[in-house]
Amino acid sequence: xxxxxxxxxxxxxxxxxxxxxxxxxxxxxxxxxxxxxxxxxxxxxxxxxxxxxxxxxxxxxxxxxxxxxxxxxxxxxxxxxxxxxxxxxxxxxxxxxxxxxxxxxxxxxxxxxxxxxxxxxxxxxxxxxxxxxxxxxxxxxxxxxxxxxxxxxxxxxxxxxxxxxxxxxxxxxxxxxxxxxxxxxxxxxxxxxxxxxxxxxxxxxxxxxxxxxxxxxxxxxxxxxxxxxxxxxxxxxxxxxxxxxxxxxxxxxxx
Amino acid sequence: xxxxxxxxxxxxxxxxxxxxxxxxxxxxxxxxxxxxxxxxxxxxxxxxxxxxxxxxxxxxxxxxxxxxxxxxxxxxxxxxxxxxxxxxxxxxxxxxxxxxxxxxxxxxxxxxxxxxxxxxxxxxxxxxxxxxxxxxxxxxxxxxxxxxxxxxxxxxxxxxxxxxxxxxxxxxxxxxxxxxxxxxxxxxxxxxxxxxxxxxxxxxxxxxxxxxxxxxxxxxxxxxxxxxxxxxxxxxxxxxxxxxxxxxxxxxxxx
DNA sequence: GCGCTCTGGTCATAATATTTTACCAATCAA
DNA sequence: TTGATTGGTAAAATATTATGACCAGAGCGC
Numbered sequence: 390x391x392x393x394x395x396x397x398x399x400x401x402x403x404x405x406x407x408x409x410x411x412x413x414x415x416x417x418x419x420x421x422x423x424x425x426x427x428x429x430x431x432x433x434x435x436x437x438x439x440x441x442x443x444x445x446x447x448x449x450x451x452x453x454x455x456x457x458x459x460x461x462x463x464x465x466x467x468x469x470x471x472x473x474x475x476x477x478x479x480x481x482x483x484x485x486x487x488x489x490x491x492x493x494x495x496x497x498x499x500x501x502x503x504x505x506x507x508x509x510x511x512x513x514x515x516x517x518x519x520x521x522x523x524x525x526x527x528x529x530x531x532x533x534x535x536x537x538x539x540x541x542x543x544x545x546x547x548x549x550x551x552x553x554x555x556x557x558x559x560x561x562x563x564x565x566x567x568x569x570x571x572x573x574x575x576x577x578x579x580x581x582x583x584x585x586x587x588x589x590x591x592x593x594x595x596x597x598x599x600x601x602x603x604x605x606x607x608x609x610x611x612x613x614x615x616x617x618x619x620x621x622x623x624x625x626x627x628x629x630x631x632x633x634x635x636x637x638x639x640x641x642x643x644x
Numbered sequence: 645x646x647x648x649x650x651x652x653x654x655x656x657x658x659x660x661x662x663x664x665x666x667x668x669x670x671x672x673x674x675x676x677x678x679x680x681x682x683x684x685x686x687x688x689x690x691x692x693x694x695x696x697x698x699x700x701x702x703x704x705x706x707x708x709x710x711x712x713x714x715x716x717x718x719x720x721x722x723x724x725x726x727x728x729x730x731x732x733x734x735x736x737x738x739x740x741x742x743x744x745x746x747x748x749x750x751x752x753x754x755x756x757x758x759x760x761x762x763x764x765x766x767x768x769x770x771x772x773x774x775x776x777x778x779x780x781x782x783x784x785x786x787x788x789x790x791x792x793x794x795x796x797x798x799x800x801x802x803x804x805x806x807x808x809x810x811x812x813x814x815x816x817x818x819x820x821x822x823x824x825x826x827x828x829x830x831x832x833x834x835x836x837x838x839x840x841x842x843x844x845x846x847x848x849x850x851x852x853x854x855x856x857x858x859x860x861x862x863x864x865x866x867x868x869x870x871x872x873x874x875x876x877x878x879x880x881x882x883x884x885x886x887x888x889x890x891x892x893x894x895x896x897x898x899x
Numbered sequence: 900g901c902g903c904t905c906t907g908g909t910c911a912t913a914a915t916a917t918t919t920t921a922c923c924a925a926t927c928a929a
Numbered sequence: 930t931t932g933a934t935t936g937g938t939a940a941a942a943t944a945t946t947a948t949g950a951c952c953a954g955a956g957c958g959c
Contacts, residue, residue, distance in 0.1 A: 391671050392679075394689035395658045400946065403650045416646050416891050424647075425906060434649035436947040441908080457907040458955030636671050652946095655917070680935060691918045696937080712936040713926030 391635040400435055404443035407433070412452055412463060413482050419467040422460045423453070429461075450474060480569045487617065489561070489570050494613040496558060497542065501605035504548035505597045512548035513598055519544050520594040523587060534577035539566060541590060545597065576619050589615060646890040655690055659698035662688070667707055667718060668737050674722040677715045678708070684716075705729055735824045742872065744816070744825050749868040751813060752797065756860035759803035760852045767803035768853055774799050775849040778842060789832035794821060796845060800852065831874050844870060 411417045423429060430440040444461060447453040451474035455461040466472045479485040504512065519541045523534075539562060546558050564570060576582050589612040596604035666672040678684060685695040699716060702708040706729030710716040721727045734740040759767065774796045778789075794817060801813050819825060831837050844867040851859035 391666055392684065392687040393662065394687075395655065395662060396689070397653050397655050397658055400650060400652050403652055407648065407650065411646050411890070414887050414890075416887070416894050426908095427906085429647065432647040432649075434651070437908095438910090438948095439946060444907095455907065456955080457953070458905080460906060460955095632669050632671070635666070635669075639671050681937095682935085692936095693919095693939090694917065699936095710936065711926080712924070713934080715926095715935060 391639045399442075400439045401442035401446065404433055404435060404440060405446050408443070408447060409452065409478060410482070412467065413478055413485065417463050419463050420465045421463045423462070425460065450477065452478065476564060476569055479564070486570045486620070489565075490613060490617045490620070493558075493561065494610055494617075496554060497545070497613065498606045498609045500546050500549035500551075500554060500558070501593060501597060501609045502602040503551065504545050505600050505602040505605040507550050508548035508597065512544070516541070516544045516548060516594060516597055520590060523590055531574040531577040534583065535574045538573070538577070538586070538590075541594075545593070548597070571620055575623060576616065582619060585615065586612075646894045654697075655694045656697035656701065659688055659690060659695060660701050663698065663702060664707065664733060664737070667722065668733055668740065672718050674718050675720045676718045678717070680715065705732065707733065731819060731824055734819065741825045741875070744820075745868060745872045745875070748813075748816065749865055749872075751809060752800070752868065753861045753864045755801050755804040755806075755809060755813070756848060756852060756864045757857040758806065759800050760855050760857040760860040762805050763803035763852065767799070771796070771799045771803060771849060771852060775845060778845055786829040786832040789838065790829045793828070793832070793841075793845075796849075800848070803852070826875055830878060831871065837874060840870065841867075 408417070417423070424432065426437055426440060426444075430437045433440060444453060444455060448455065451466065451472070452464055453461055454464055464472075464474060467475050479489075504516070508516075519537065523537045523541060529537075543559070543562065546555050549555065565573060577586070589608065592608040593605060593612060596608050663672070672678070679687065681692055681695055681699075685692045688695065699708060699710060703710065706721065706727070707719055708716055709719055719727075719729060722730050734744075759771070763771075774792065778792045778796065784792075798814070798817065801810050804810065820828060832841070844863065847863040848860060848867060851863050
């Protein structure tokens, strides 16, 4: 049915959303103290009880903590890389997805450059091995493809010989693996995507094996640009499917 | 200040938005009768007075009209191309912008192809003349650049010798001229954009003058892809500027 | 150590938004 | 002409939010 139940957002929900965005964007930092309830409610234009409802919800999510007589603070644990509360925050806000891809493009381009320059023969052999498995015509599920994709990018990261970069990207990849940013199996499910992705991985592998840092960088950027475009296309397709479904329901006269 | 006044959306506003989207997406068509107030309020999960508030607002915008005893109808005038109510609807919904660009890319690629094949020597001379003005090093404002841009695309459309296409695109261009879809002067204000756009216009002109339909089509698609990307970039830059401003306000501790 | 100020925490009452319910007039189909 | 369904209007009830007051905890200055 094209008409859907309407629900206006509760006031406290709008407050939660605003504070979450300030935390997500790094404007409010871990450990930082917020203005007092009285000041905050004035700035937000809501009553103290409404603000307190929102603060209670944010406390429940692990993003804020308040102490009677002291104030309200952004949770310290958000400072540790990818605490559950932060991961949950990423998962619930779309803008994190494209920031993640943008950041990953930059870091992985650096890693590929370094791999082409600094990677040992063993490193390059590992990358070639993973790529050979990807290129193998053996039947695989989208999940297997996604797993090989992770192995491939991890192998390049290993070959960059920068442990800080390595561990940071590993934890981010863990989030990707758990579907926090987007469901990456979807991209492997389409034949045309898989073929294109394989070509891109081939270009990356060839550039690294040829020890061509510039080509490696270019290939990685092109690859992640493609992934981002595929995400945009997937979302547009999802949205179009919803609209088409609404039209169908309207045409069919179903409730 | 990073904290902003919170205002929850009125119930009737949410209903207005949903019905507007159904009209914008073509799900509800001009002249079509909506379900009765009683049925609609049940489907939307709101009371009849709240629904009536929304319907009154949509009537004021010229999108709906209701007749006591008969029902509520989507306004017939929406069927005529770009009635004021429809234009206003486009202006207030972002999704129309990218649909417009997508559609325009397709139509103008066709027009450029036809211009390369069917354009008379006079047609081509007009296009060349407009392009020469664009390429002239004489100082011009962004508004002048935008006006020349419109003349250039109109000249190509003229040269396509398809009056239906011509008039349809003319009215769409009128909307663009009036800033309905986006403020196109902004794109001409940056030096780098202007140079890139000039190169793209040169590629289009060269292809048409050489009577190369395929090259003309490719050049137009590349040009409008660039414009779309520039819009994305501009919006992202605007959003980043807002976030940076919030951070600055937070750092400076201003209210 | 005490007093003051500011903080979070709690709660009753008032104001506003929305829902519920009832009724009237217009339109259409039988 | 009549009955059913429609839009149109309005009073009363309910839910949400705001206002205002008060209490307990924390921190700072004397």
